[in-house]
Amino acid sequence: MSTGRLESFSDGVIAVAITLMVLNITVPNPAKTPNLAHALGEQWPIYAAYVTSFITIGIIWINHHVMLGRLGSADHSILMLNLLLLLTIGVIPFGTALLASYLKQGHGDNLAAAIYGGILVAMSLAFSALNHRILFARANLMKVPLSLERRRRIYSRALTGIVPYVVATALAPVSPYATLAIAAAVAVFYALPIASSFEAGGD
Amino acid sequence: MSTGRLESFSDGVIAVAITLMVLNITVPNPAKTPNLAHALGEQWPIYAAYVTSFITIGIIWINHHVMLGRLGSADHSILMLNLLLLLTIGVIPFGTALLASYLKQGHGDNLAAAIYGGILVAMSLAFSALNHRILFARANLMKVPLSLERRRRIYSRALTGIVPYVVATALAPVSPYATLAIAAAVAVFYALPIASSFEAGGD
Amino acid sequence: MSTGRLESFSDGVIAVAITLMVLNITVPNPAKTPNLAHALGEQWPIYAAYVTSFITIGIIWINHHVMLGRLGSADHSILMLNLLLLLTIGVIPFGTALLASYLKQGHGDNLAAAIYGGILVAMSLAFSALNHRILFARANLMKVPLSLERRRRIYSRALTGIVPYVVATALAPVSPYATLAIAAAVAVFYALPIASSFEAGGD
Amino acid sequence: MSTGRLESFSDGVIAVAITLMVLNITVPNPAKTPNLAHALGEQWPIYAAYVTSFITIGIIWINHHVMLGRLGSADHSILMLNLLLLLTIGVIPFGTALLASYLKQGHGDNLAAAIYGGILVAMSLAFSALNHRILFARANLMKVPLSLERRRRIYSRALTGIVPYVVATALAPVSPYATLAIAAAVAVFYALPIASSFEAGGD
Numbered sequence: 001m002s003t004g005r006l007e008s009f010s011d012g013v014i015a016v017a018i019t020l021m022v023l024n025i026t027v028p029n030p031a032k033t034p035n036l037a038h039a040l041g042e043q044w045p046i047y048a049a050y051v052t053s054f055i056t057i058g059i060i061w062i063n064h065h066v067m068l069g070r071l072g073s074a075d076h077s078i079l080m081l082n083l084l085l086l087l088t089i090g091v092i093p094f095g096t097a098l099l100a101s102y103l104k105q106g107h108g109d110n111l112a113a114a115i116y117g118g119i120l121v122a123m124s125l126a127f128s129a130l131n132h133r134i135l136f137a138r139a140n141l142m143k144v145p146l147s148l149e150r151r152r153r154i155y156s157r158a159l160t161g162i163v164p165y166v167v168a169t170a171l172a173p174v175s176p177y178a179t180l181a182i183a184a185a186v187a188v189f190y191a192l193p194i195a196s197s198f199e200a201g202g203d
Numbered sequence: 204m205s206t207g208r209l210e211s212f213s214d215g216v217i218a219v220a221i222t223l224m225v226l227n228i229t230v231p232n233p234a235k236t237p238n239l240a241h242a243l244g245e246q247w248p249i250y251a252a253y254v255t256s257f258i259t260i261g262i263i264w265i266n267h268h269v270m271l272g273r274l275g276s277a278d279h280s281i282l283m284l285n286l287l288l289l290l291t292i293g294v295i296p297f298g299t300a301l302l303a304s305y306l307k308q309g310h311g312d313n314l315a316a317a318i319y320g321g322i323l324v325a326m327s328l329a330f331s332a333l334n335h336r337i338l339f340a341r342a343n344l345m346k347v348p349l350s351l352e353r354r355r356r357i358y359s360r361a362l363t364g365i366v367p368y369v370v371a372t373a374l375a376p377v378s379p380y381a382t383l384a385i386a387a388a389v390a391v392f393y394a395l396p397i398a399s400s401f402e403a404g405g406d
Numbered sequence: 407m408s409t410g411r412l413e414s415f416s417d418g419v420i421a422v423a424i425t426l427m428v429l430n431i432t433v434p435n436p437a438k439t440p441n442l443a444h445a446l447g448e449q450w451p452i453y454a455a456y457v458t459s460f461i462t463i464g465i466i467w468i469n470h471h472v473m474l475g476r477l478g479s480a481d482h483s484i485l486m487l488n489l490l491l492l493l494t495i496g497v498i499p500f501g502t503a504l505l506a507s508y509l510k511q512g513h514g515d516n517l518a519a520a521i522y523g524g525i526l527v528a529m530s531l532a533f534s535a536l537n538h539r540i541l542f543a544r545a546n547l548m549k550v551p552l553s554l555e556r557r558r559r560i561y562s563r564a565l566t567g568i569v570p571y572v573v574a575t576a577l578a579p580v581s582p583y584a585t586l587a588i589a590a591a592v593a594v595f596y597a598l599p600i601a602s603s604f605e606a607g608g609d
Numbered sequence: 610m611s612t613g614r615l616e617s618f619s620d621g622v623i624a625v626a627i628t629l630m631v632l633n634i635t636v637p638n639p640a641k642t643p644n645l646a647h648a649l650g651e652q653w654p655i656y657a658a659y660v661t662s663f664i665t666i667g668i669i670w671i672n673h674h675v676m677l678g679r680l681g682s683a684d685h686s687i688l689m690l691n692l693l694l695l696l697t698i699g700v701i702p703f704g705t706a707l708l709a710s711y712l713k714q715g716h717g718d719n720l721a722a723a724i725y726g727g728i729l730v731a732m733s734l735a736f737s738a739l740n741h742r743i744l745f746a747r748a749n750l751m752k753v754p755l756s757l758e759r760r761r762r763i764y765s766r767a768l769t770g771i772v773p774y775v776v777a778t779a780l781a782p783v784s785p786y787a788t789l790a791i792a793a794a795v796a797v798f799y800a801l802p803i804a805s806s807f808e809a810g811g812d
Contacts, residue, residue, distance in 0.1 A: 005210055005268050007614055012218025015621025016422075018699070019629065020222065025703045027710045036717030040724075054699065058692040065614050080394045083261040090221070090257065094228045101230045108239030115243075191689045208413055208471050215421025219625075223425065283597045286464035293424070293460065297431045304433045311442030318446075411616055411674050418624025426628065486800045489667040496627070496663065500634045507636045514645030521649075 003071045006082065010064060013086045017093055018057040021050055024097045045103035048180060049116075053096040055187035060089060060123065063158070067131055072143040081130040088123035095119040103176055113176030117169030120183060124162040131158055161186075206274045209285065213267060216289045220296055221260040224253055227300045248306035251383060252319075256299040258390035263292060263326065266361070270334055275346040284333040291326035298322040306379055316379030320372030323386060327365040334361055364389075409477045412488065416470060419492045423499055424463040427456055430503045451509035454586060455522075459502040461593035466495060466529065469564070473537055478549040487536040494529035501525040509582055519582030523575030526589060530568040537564055567592075612680045615691065619673060622695045626702055627666040630659055633706045654712035657789060658725075662705040664796035669698060669732065672767070676740055681752040690739040697732035704728040712785055722785030726778030729792060733771040740767055770795075 025046050028039040064085070071078070095116040102112035134142070135151040146154075168182035228249050231242040267288070274281070298319040305315035337345070338354040349357075371385035431452050434445040470491070477484070501522040508518035540548070541557040552560075574588035634655050637648040673694070680687070704725040711721035743751070744760040755763075777791035 001268070001272070005214060008211060008617060009214045009218055009264060009268075011614060011618045011621055012214055012418075013222050015618055016219050016222035016625050017225070018695075019622050019625035020225070022626070022629070022699050022703050023226070023632070025700070027703070027706045030710055030714045030717065033717065036711065036720050040720075050700075051696065054696050055692065058695070061618060062688050062692075065610070065618075069610070077396060079265050083258065083265075083394075086221075086261070087254065087257050090225050091228070091253075094225050094230070097230045101233055102239065105233045108233065108236065111239050111243075191692075193686060204471070204475070208417060211414060212417045212421055212467060212471075215417055216425050219422050219425035220428070223428070226429070280599060282468050286461065286468075286597075289424075289464070290457065290460050293428050294431070294456075296428050297433070300433045304436055305442065308436045311436065311439065314442050314446075407674070407678070411620060414617060415620045415624055415670060415674075418620055419628050422625050422628035423631070426631070429632070483802060485671050489664065489671075489800075492627075492667070493660065493663050496631050497634070497659075499631050500636070503636045507639055508645065511639045514639065514642065517645050517649075 001074050001079070003068055003074050006074050006079065007065075007068055010068070010082060010086060011061075014057060014061045014064070014089060017089055018054055018061075021053060021093045021096055024093065024100060025050060043100075045180075046100040048184065049096045049100040049103070052180060052184040052187050053092055055191060056120070056183065057089060057092060059187065059190045060127070063127070067127075067134060070142050070144070070146075071134060073141050075138060075141065077133055078130065078138060078141070081126065081133055085123065085126040085130055088119060088126045091119055092123070099176070099180065103180065109176040110173050113179035114169055114172035117165060117172050117179045117183070120165040121162065121169055124165050128155075128159055128162065131155060204277050204282070206271055206277050209277050209282065210268075210271055213271070213285060213289060214264075217260060217264045217267070217292060220293055221257055221264075224256055224296045224299055227296065227303060228253060246303075248383075249303040251387065252299045252303040252306070255383060255387040255390050256295055258394060259323070259386065260292060260295060262390065262393045263330070266330070270330075270337060273345050273347070273349075274337060276344050278341060278344065280336055281333065281341060281344070284329065284336055288326065288329040288333055291322060291329045294322055295326070302379070302383065306383065312379040313376050316382035317372055317375035320368060320375050320382045320386070323368040324365065324372055327368055331358075331362055331365065334358060407480050407485070409474055409480050412480050412485065413471075413474055416474070416488060416492060417467075420463060420467045420470070420495060423495055424460055424467075427459060427499045427502055430499065430506060431456060449506075451586075452506040454590065455502045455506040455509070458586060458590040458593055459498055461597060462526070462589060463495060463498060465593065465596045466533070469533070473533075473540060476548050476550070476552075477540060479547050481544060481547065483539055484536065484544060484547070487532065487539055491529065491532040491536055494525060494532045497525055498529070505582070505586060509586065515582040516579050519585035520575055520578035523571060523578050523585045523589070526571040527568065527575055530571050534561075534565055534568065537561060610683050610688070612677055612683050615683050615688065616674075616677055619677070619691060619695060620670075623666060623670045623673070623698060626698055627663055627670075630662060630702045630705055633702065633709060634659060652709075654789075655709040657793065658705045658709040658712070661789060661793040661796055662701055664800060665729070665792065666698060666701060668796065668799045669736070672736070676736075676743060679751050679753070679755075680743060682750050684747060684750065686742055687739065687747060687750070690735065690742055694732065694735040694739055697728060697735045700728055701732070708785070708789060712789065718785040719782050722788035723778055723781035726774060726781050726788045726792070729774040730771065730778055733774050737764075737768055737771065740764060 025043075028036060028043075033039045068082075074082075095118075098112045099116040102108040132155060135146075135155050139145070139151065164182055164186045168179045168186075171178040171182070228246075231239060231246075236242045271285075277285075298321075301315045302319040305311040335358060338349075338358050342348070342354065367385055367389045371382045371389075374381040374385070431449075434442060434449075439445045474488075480488075501524075504518045505522040508514040538561060541552075541561050545551070545557065570588055570592045574585045574592075577584040577588070634652075637645060637652075642648045677691075683691075704727075707721045708725040711717040741764060744755075744764050748754070748760065773791055773795045777788045777795075780787040780791070
């Protein structure tokens with residue numbers, strides 16, 4: 001199976017997930033909002049979580065693009081691992097809304113942060129599983145053959161991307177702000193010019 | 204009419220339907236939720252139904268891809284049967300939300316499960332009708348001609364996919380959990396490596 | 407400007423609009439619904455309006471596909487008329503929800519039906535304006551030149567598609583059911599095999 | 610990295626954002642609406658903001674298309690600036706809903722208009738940053754080389770598009786209606802035939 005429609009379907013799912021998140025940013029009810037500036041200021045966790053998740057999904061998309069770009073064709077296992085990855089991306093809007101709703105509540109915030117971090121860890125694991133399948137188990141499907149050494153370098157570099165999300169999740173019981181801050185730092189790091197060589201496609 | 208834009212439109216509809224389902228997973232209202240862990244645990248039918256429907260739609264997409272991949276061009280009847288199939292896929296998010304909302308209610312759960320199963324049966328029937336049209340009535344539009352025997356084998360193999368959904372629907376009056384469990388089992392089965400030869404495109 | 411990305415953007419908008427409509431079909435609140443079968447039966451206008459609008463948008467997509475397929479490239483006026491058409495398609499989910507909500511209310515139903523019909527008339531007019539621009543004012547951008555006579559035949563055939571929507575709107579003050587019934591009849595008519603020659607692309 | 614999938618992903622995000630806005634147009638609750646005509650008339654700011662934002666996003670899409678069409682391939686910085694642009698487009702539905710909700714409230718309306726204008730300014734700045742990167746810093750990635758003079762002309766012409774949004778934002782503390790009126794006037798201006806030479810791609 002050619003990869004064209006696989007990419008187009010994945011693009012669609014990722015584009016809907018990233019854009020749907022704006023529904024999390026609700027407009028304060030005018031009848032119950034004497035001071036709009038204050039009400040909008042109060043919901044700053046929503047903006048912080050929105051921007052963090054938006055850039056995070058955007059970077060996943062870039063890395064996904066690079067990863068699939070190595071494929072000449074896809075088999076059943078690649079389609080299913082890709083679907084698993086899309087499933088984890090698809091729940092990021094929920095994790096984002098959950099974290100944003102509970103961050104300042106004083107209860108449930110640690111659990112909400114752990115779930116947000118856990119979704120990002122699950123996404124990273126699904127990404128790595130698909131990456132591993134493409135680079136090693138199905139290397140024969142690659143468009144251009146790469147040396148084993150180079151494939152190992154690509155894979156281990158991508159694998160390190162899981163570490164900060166594991167740390168962010170582990171810190172959730174201590175501070176949900178730390179979880180969001182680490183996820184945001186990862187997003188900013190990958191957005192910087194220096195990060196380009198750390199992407200899944202970097203070498 | 205060439206099939207490129209037909210595939211791209213179908214991909215769009217399926218991608219929106221599969222991603223939109225995350226809106227079913229609502230965040231418990233912080234003001235009314237003393238215990239978030241308990242509140243999230245209570246809504247496990249939502250997660251179970253979400254994952255089941257997500258993988259189910261993902262597998263429909265794969266099979267749809269394989270089915271349309273055989274076409275060199277499409278006529279009016281193929282466009283309309285494809286639209287009918289998209290209509291049944293488009294209501295899966297509603298069926299999923301309905302089943303998830305009523306599964307533990309003690310009332311309405313049997314009907315909700317029957318509707319969920321019924322939507323999957325309707326989807327399978329629409330899929331088979333389109334498949335039949337492509338393989339037999341419009342075989343002249345196929346990219347590469349296949350022998351009648353091979354087309355019959357592809358069609359009957361795809362047709363067997365309806366059976367578990369009929370069983371799941373028939374069991375809804377007895378146990379709505381059975382309906383969900385069967386739909387989940389079908390999703391897991393198709394996700395396993397062994398299933399690749401059972402897909403619409405398998406031979 | 408080539409038409410590839412114009413088609414892909416239009417496909418995206420139409421695919422989101424057609425799929426988003428499922429959000430109109432709400433799940434009755436379990437706590438307030440002693441009888442689910444009755445509650446689901448009560449909201450039959452939602453299903454009728456959903457199916458009607460789904461098939462209607464699907465047929466618009468087919469005709470849009472055929473219409474743009476004649477273009478070799480697009481200029482500013484074509485892009486803007488296409489945007490106007492997408493705007494009218496984009497509000498069909500609202501018109502559908504409005505009609506479904508008021509059809510059985512005994513008040514507001516005539517206005518709701520008039521708005522639903524009016525949206526379909528506006529959509530048809532925008533479609534015809536774009537069609538006219540492509541077939542006559544910008545005939546030089548067509549991929550394959552067609553005789554004036556043939557372009558006139560295509561245009562007038564497509565133009566007749568407005569008539570039933572005008573009638574449906576005109577009947578709204580008398581009977582909102584008539585409005586929905588006519589829109590549904592148009593959808594069914596175009597879905598039948600005999601209709602294929604009446605499409606914008608028919609000749 | 611080729612630009613095909615970058616365009617397809619951007620198209621997806623823009624298509625979802627533009628279509629999602631219809632969810633802002635809510636159906637008045639029949640049980641609380643004795644006079645539907647009056648209730649619909651009352652929410653005219655929603656329609657005005659919807660149409661303005663719809664055409665605005667549509668014109669962004671056209672200009673985005675022209676801008677990316679000059680690229681032969683994309684590097685990390687282009688991907689990230691494009692993601693930033695998509696982020697600003699992605700929040701337009703929120704700004705639109707905010708402005709529409711507060712325009713007639715007598716409180717919060719100035720702030721809501723300032724935020725709406727501010728989002729359009731941010732979008733214009735992100736657009737210009739990406740445009741600048743493509744035309745100057747990464748001119749070597751362009752499909753067809755353009756003279757420095759011509760690139761400067763394209764850039765400064767596109768840059769002037771920021772001015773009205775800055776004015777609209779600056780007027781928000783005085784009159785929120787002025788903010789919406791200017792944004793609407795920009796949309797109408799670009800939609801007119803005369804505007805085609807003022808677009809990012811105009812020369």
